Amino acid sequence: MSDSGPAIEVSHLVKTYGGVTAVGDISFTVARGEIVGFLGPNGAGKSTTMRILTGYLPANSGSVSICGVPVATRPGDVKKRIGYMPENNPLPEDMRVSEYLYFRGRLKEVARRQLGPRIDEVLEVCDLKRVRHKIIGQLSKGYRQRVGIAEAILAEPPVIIMDEPTIGLDPHQILIVRDLIASLRGRMTVIISSHILPEIEMTCDRVLIINQGRVVAQGTPADLRREMFGLATYRLELAGDPTALAPALAALDPTFKVAAAGEPDAAGFRFLTLTTERQDELGEALLRALPAPAFRLRALHRIQPTLEDVFLAATRRSWDTVAAPAKASAA
Amino acid sequence: MKHFFTLLSHEIRMLLVSPATYVAATLFLGFMGLVFTKILEIYSSAPQESSPASVYFQLFWLPACVMVPLLTMKCLAEERRLGTIETLLTTPVTTTEVVLAKFGAAYFLYLSLWASTAGFFYILRRFSGDVRFLDTGPLVGGFLFIAVSGLFFVALGVFASSVTRNQSVAGIFGCVMLAGLILGGNALSDSAWLEQGVLQPLKSVVDYSHVFSHRDEFTRGVIDSRHVLFYVSGTVLALIFSILSVEAKLLHA
Numbered sequence: 070m071s072d073s074g075p076a077i078e079v080s081h082l083v084k085t086y087g088g089v090t091a092v093g094d095i096s097f098t099v100a101r102g103e104i105v106g107f108l109g110p111n112g113a114g115k116s117t118t119m120r121i122l123t124g125y126l127p128a129n130s131g132s133v134s135i136c137g138v139p140v141a142t143r144p145g146d147v148k149k150r151i152g153y154m155p156e157n158n159p160l161p162e163d164m165r166v167s168e169y170l171y172f173r174g175r176l177k178e179v180a181r182r183q184l185g186p187r188i189d190e191v192l193e194v195c196d197l198k199r200v201r202h203k204i205i206g207q208l209s210k211g212y213r214q215r216v217g218i219a220e221a222i223l224a225e226p227p228v229i230i231m232d233e234p235t236i237g238l239d240p241h242q243i244l245i246v247r248d249l250i251a252s253l254r255g256r257m258t259v260i261i262s263s264h265i266l267p268e269i270e271m272t273c274d275r276v277l278i279i280n281q282g283r284v285v286a287q288g289t290p291a292d293l294r295r296e297m298f299g300l301a302t303y304r305l306e307l308a309g310d311p312t313a314l315a316p317a318l319a320a321l322d323p324t325f326k327v328a329a330a331g332e333p334d335a336a337g338f339r340f341l342t343l344t345t346e347r348q349d350e351l352g353e354a355l356l357r358a359l360p361a362p363a364f365r366l367r368a369l370h371r372i373q374p375t376l377e378d379v380f381l382a383a384t385r386r387s388w389d390t391v392a393a394p395a396k397a398s399a400a
Numbered sequence: 401m402k403h404f405f406t407l408l409s410h411e412i413r414m415l416l417v418s419p420a421t422y423v424a425a426t427l428f429l430g431f432m433g434l435v436f437t438k439i440l441e442i443y444s445s446a447p448q449e450s451s452p453a454s455v456y457f458q459l460f461w462l463p464a465c466v467m468v469p470l471l472t473m474k475c476l477a478e479e480r481r482l483g484t485i486e487t488l489l490t491t492p493v494t495t496t497e498v499v500l501a502k503f504g505a506a507y508f509l510y511l512s513l514w515a516s517t518a519g520f521f522y523i524l525r526r527f528s529g530d531v532r533f534l535d536t537g538p539l540v541g542g543f544l545f546i547a548v549s550g551l552f553f554v555a556l557g558v559f560a561s562s563v564t565r566n567q568s569v570a571g572i573f574g575c576v577m578l579a580g581l582i583l584g585g586n587a588l589s590d591s592a593w594l595e596q597g598v599l600q601p602l603k604s605v606v607d608y609s610h611v612f613s614h615r616d617e618f619t620r621g622v623i624d625s626r627h628v629l630f631y632v633s634g635t636v637l638a639l640i641f642s643i644l645s646v647e648a649k650l651l652h653a
Binding site: 086087120123124125126127145148149151153155157159160161162163164172173175176177178220 | 402403406407410414417418482483484486487488489490491492493494650651652
């Protein structure tokens with residue numbers, strides 16, 4: 070096992086179910102200590118990929134290695150290096166929380182002597198101390214999710230894989246889970262799938278967007294914004310001569326364009342949407358470029374596309390790529 | 401097999417905290433108690449040729465067909481229905497360990513329930529003060545038959561639970577398989593059409609797997625290694641098929 074290589078290395082992974090391709094040629098790597106968000110619409114192949122990473126499902130072709138250990142040939146060794154929380158977080162209904170964690174700890178080969186203190190520690194971290202003697206079947210959704218997370222981090226594995234860990238949690242619990250995941254940064258490699266995109270943006274160092282079994286975009290949220298949208302957008306509420314606006318903007322940056330302009334209101338202010346290829350912050354420069362009395366500025370802000378916009382754009386782009394050859398052949 | 405005992409103790413514990421186990425145990429002990437009382441009534445009214453112990457085991461098939469599916473139907477079907485098989489198999493345990501632990505726990509409970517009926521004979525011996533009632537030969541033979549045949553019966557129940565995620569279907573399937581093996585074999589061995597020369601090989605298979613005749617031999621004190629081999633090989637096959645069934649479901653999940 071190499072200690073310096075990437076934590077997760079996936080190369081040309083393919084998985085089909087009865088002729089249907091769930092994952093088609095996915096490749097990516099995740100560095101040690103990195104927190105990666107896994108995004109994709111329903112049925113994109115997220116859960117399948119995660120299951121292959123854990124060694125639970127075999128792949129049709131391609132290779133996956135966790136901390137340098139190939140999953141296909143040494144699944145037993147891989148399972149010692151991961152903590153996995155599956156989709157919907159299945160838990161046995163008739164066990165107590167501490168009993169369950171003890172059982173899982175023994176299965177994960179945590180030494181008997183260390184297991185008691187370690188269970189106390191994860192119960193503390195996941196705020197489960199109050200319910201440690203309760204039966205899991207009687208716990209609320211939030212507590213159940215946290216039991217799943219506690220179980221995943223119990224044996225302190227180098228890689229944690231969580232399939233939608235924040236689903237069904239209230240904002241307070243989401244905050245706890247977010248802090249919990251953030252506290253793992255640097256110590257453990259975490260890969261999380263989620264539909265709650267602001268969550269991913271706040272927690273993850275890098276995002277992988279997959280659709281129809283392929284990686285359609287990957288990078289930091291800022292990189293993805295640049296890649297998907299290219300142009301920076303500013304929104305203004307401005308009163309003044311619109312014909313004088315274009316030269317003023319061109320003096321600031323030649324790529325500045327008025328993308329949309331609204332009708333003036335009673336006070337003469339109208340909404341304007343400006344775009345530019347320059348990515349650096351031009352808000353202050355814009356303020357200076359539009360001086361009174363020719364222009365009166367009431368509001369100015371830069372529009373940041375959310376990860377949601379990036380996600381929608383990336384998945385739409387991948388559908389277009391798939392649909393285009395089909396349309397061409399139909400024509 | 402590093403995790404076998406962790407899994408086994410967990411499974412036994414889970415069976416012992418499940419209300420279904422106590423319902424099954426009460427029904428079983430109630431039924432066997434009734435059978436035993438009936439035997440005593442018959443023996444007290446008229447002298448009989450055979451010992452009460454050998455008569456007692458004649459009705460073994462009823463608890464076997466009902467109890468075994470009740471004990472095993474949940475084991476793998478429930479894990480698959482809840483999805484906990486996924487969390488279980490993503491820890492460093494193998495499918496073989498999981499299946500063997502489930503089998504071991506159900507078999508342990510099956511044996512414990514039968515063993516507790518030995519108390520009936522103890523009570524009879526204690527209160528009648530007649531050692532002839534505690535005929536150790538048929539008693540030991542009968543319990544040995546229960547232990548050996550139980551291996552195969554429980555393995556069939558585990559197999560039934562491995563092919564579906566619905567507990568009821570697993571229960572019914574297990575019950576049908578056990579009834580087919582025990583009662584079907586009996587019905588076939590009695591049928592005259594199997595006597596034809598051309599069907600002789602089939603007849604010998606039916607005779608070999610005739611559970612009732614195995615029971616009779618065991619309770620007579622005859623322990624034939626061929627019979628033991630029949631149950632042990634059946635158990636091994638049923639468990640192999642259970643493991644394959646769980647793994648096949650993963651491949652085509």
